[in-house]
Amino acid sequence: MSSSLFEEKLNSGEFLVTTEVGPPKGADVSEMAHHIDLLKDKVDAINITDHQSSMMRFPSIGGCLMVKERGGEPILQITCRDRNRLAIQAELLLAFSRDICNVLCLTGDAVDVGDHKEAKPVFDLDSVQLLRVIRTMESGTDMEGNELKGVPKFCIGASVHPEADFIEPQLIKFDKKVAAGAQFFQTQGIFELGSLRRFMQYASQFDVKILAGIIVLSSARMAKYMNANVPGITVSQSIIDELADVEKGKGLQKGIEIAARFIQTIKEERLCHGVHIMAVGNEGIVPDILEAAQTAGTHA
Amino acid sequence: MIEPYGKVLILGCGTCMTVCDAGGEREISFLHSALDLAQARSGNGVHSFSEYTIKRQCDLEFLEMLLGRIEDVDAVLSLGCGIGVQAVAERFPDLPVLPGVNTSFMGMTKEWGVWDERCAACGDCRLAETAGICPITRCTKGILNGPCAGAKNGKCEANKDMDCAWILIYQRLERLQQLENMRRYYPPRNFRTIPRPRRIVSKATVEVGVNNE
Numbered sequence: 001m002s003s004s005l006f007e008e009k010l011n012s013g014e015f016l017v018t019t020e021v022g023p024p025k026g027a028d029v030s031e032m033a034h035h036i037d038l039l040k041d042k043v044d045a046i047n048i049t050d051h052q053s054s055m056m057r058f059p060s061i062g063g064c065l066m067v068k069e070r071g072g073e074p075i076l077q078i079t080c081r082d083r084n085r086l087a088i089q090a091e092l093l094l095a096f097s098r099d100i101c102n103v104l105c106l107t108g109d110a111v112d113v114g115d116h117k118e119a120k121p122v123f124d125l126d127s128v129q130l131l132r133v134i135r136t137m138e139s140g141t142d143m144e145g146n147e148l149k150g151v152p153k154f155c156i157g158a159s160v161h162p163e164a165d166f167i168e169p170q171l172i173k174f175d176k177k178v179a180a181g182a183q184f185f186q187t188q189g190i191f192e193l194g195s196l197r198r199f200m201q202y203a204s205q206f207d208v209k210i211l212a213g214i215i216v217l218s219s220a221r222m223a224k225y226m227n228a229n230v231p232g233i234t235v236s237q238s239i240i241d242e243l244a245d246v247e248k249g250k251g252l253q254k255g256i257e258i259a260a261r262f263i264q265t266i267k268e269e270r271l272c273h274g275v276h277i278m279a280v281g282n283e284g285i286v287p288d289i290l291e292a293a294q295t296a297g298t299h300a
Numbered sequence: 301m302i303e304p305y306g307k308v309l310i311l312g313c314g315t316c317m318t319v320c321d322a323g324g325e326r327e328i329s330f331l332h333s334a335l336d337l338a339q340a341r342s343g344n345g346v347h348s349f350s351e352y353t354i355k356r357q358c359d360l361e362f363l364e365m366l367l368g369r370i371e372d373v374d375a376v377l378s379l380g381c382g383i384g385v386q387a388v389a390e391r392f393p394d395l396p397v398l399p400g401v402n403t404s405f406m407g408m409t410k411e412w413g414v415w416d417e418r419c420a421a422c423g424d425c426r427l428a429e430t431a432g433i434c435p436i437t438r439c440t441k442g443i444l445n446g447p448c449a450g451a452k453n454g455k456c457e458a459n460k461d462m463d464c465a466w467i468l469i470y471q472r473l474e475r476l477q478q479l480e481n482m483r484r485y486y487p488p489r490n491f492r493t494i495p496r497p498r499r500i501v502s503k504a505t506v507e508v509g510v511n512n513e
Contacts, residue, residue: 081441085488107448110440110458126443129488143488161449169470172482173446179485188449231450231457 004101005073006045007155010184010209015267016274018075018186018211019286020047021067023058032063033070035283040072042287047104047186047276050077053230054114061091064100075157076100079108084124085133089142092134096152104157104186105130105177109231127158128173131180157184160210161232162199163192171202178206186276189215191236193265200272210272216259216279216289219251220244256285260292267293301398302335305375306346310335310400311366311388312353313380320415322401323379325353331379331400357384363391370395423493429481431472436489438465444486446470 009016021035039046048063060077067074076095078088095103111121125133133143140151158177164170177185185203190196190212203210215233217223220243223235239258246254263275279286302308310328318324328351335349352369354362357380366388370376375396378385382403389397405417420437426444427434436442440458447466450457454467473479 080443107441107443109450110456112440112458121441123441123443124491125488126441126445127448128445128485132485132487159449164449164451165453166447166451166464166467166470168474169447169466169482170449172470172479175483176445176485227452231448231452234452 003153004155006075006102007183009044010155010273014044014274015270016209016211017043017263017277017290018045018047018274019043019277019279019283020049020077021063021283022049022052022281023060023063025055025057027058029058029062029066032058033066036063036067036070036072038284039286040067040070042290043277044274045073045075045102047075047077050079050106050108051082051114052109054081054109054111054116056114056116061095061100064095065098068099073102074100075102075104077104077106078130079106080123080125080127080130081108081111082119082122084122085143088125088130089133089137092137092152092154093148093150096154097150101153102155102157103134104159105134105182106159113229113231128176128180131156131158131177131182135181155183156181157186158182159188160185160199160203161188162190163188163195163234165234167199174203178208182208184209184211184273186211187213188232189213189235189278190262191215191234191239193262193271196266196271203272209274211274211276212262212266212272214259214262214275214277214289216277216282216285217243217251217255218282219255222251252282252285256289256292259289263289263293302347302375302377305396307348307350307373307375309370309373309376310349310351311357311376311378311380312351313357313378313384314353314355317357317380317384317401318353319409321413323381323384328353328379331377357381358387360387360391363388366392423498424489426486429484429486430469431476431478431481433465433469433472435465435469438462438468444489446482 019039021032024032046067048060050060051057064074064076105127107127111117111119134154134156136143138153141147160174161170185208196212220240223240223243226233227235243251243254266272266275277286277289310332312325312328313323332349332351339345339347354365356362357378375398376388377398377400378388379400385397385399406419406421407415407417410416417437422436435444440456441448447464451464451467454464456462456464470482473482
């Protein structure tokens, strides 16, 4: 019987740490395997991204299988960008059959921001509908009401953007995701703790777990690039200034320091239920961040 | 596209294509001159062009006006929309018809020389619930339950010049005190509302045969 270890952790009240690994552009999975090995015992779960920023890569489900094989707890990211409702339901069946029981439901970035700009954007479902489709499948049928032989059970999560410049419509969507059955949220990158505090004042009325998204930056240039080009990321000016002030070559170290400081504060003040660390291409440094934030000890 | 054809009739359309500045009398006249000029420059005058505009290319009745004008042409270069091109092709089975414009969308004139897409003619209209702003056409993802997280400064992640439709919808619903429309859950779209290719039959207009035997 498949079950989610991550779900048990969610319900334990522990401070949670998740991180993400981006699959490779190509069939060489050795670096991904290395990152999984490095991280699997230091975090509560590892997200595998689904063609993040609409860049074609090795699939999320393949990465999740690898996490399972290597003894870790995967979170399957599913976006609605590339698959219609048949393909998405099929992928969920595959995931469950292989004991991959955690799913992060995302709308997905626009095709236009990626590296296959001429592809057909699918978006047959949106993130709220995807959450509901999963709950429907758990009730024993596909979304058309046809009986499933073998019924899956998932721990499902979604994303929320506490630093969106128009927050009200985001909160309405957050409500809909909660109503659709989301158990946990991994937020978009948090660069200003005030916005997380304000969001938690609102979100704490709901019985869901919030993991604050921590994006590790390696330079002021990277931060500015992300602000201009990466959907859903707005690095605050104070963080950009902090990164700009360090001498050349010390940027990543500063980024680690900033990330660790955020994690430490969030944990000490219990601002939310955990953190989700996104090292975007620097997965290898996540243990350093955890050590710097003194959270590594709780997972030793 | 016109290379294999000697005599080419440039055919304008007097309705939508005229108001869109894309294929009315003015545009076919420009195109006619441009093609003549290009041919004169290239020095091999194999084509001869003529021009004519009918009221609507998408209407079989108006296409009758072409009788007497197309018998001696080798092809029609239609500056109608995609529907006009196909209507001409359907009416004149032996006549090659070439698309003179790349029909892009159904839109409105935002300001002089600027057109914005407004309707996808999807057959699944949401405008009553979205304060008259179409999320299917104006959100790049066409999603139904509110904004994604990609907008910055109110602009779409796919195109920084375009407003996020869901922020516009939110603002207008709020103004109309109809935000409950946005709080409701909308299930996945029915892409089969009218299967493609679509046909609408008005039973009031068409005499429906009752004898199916």
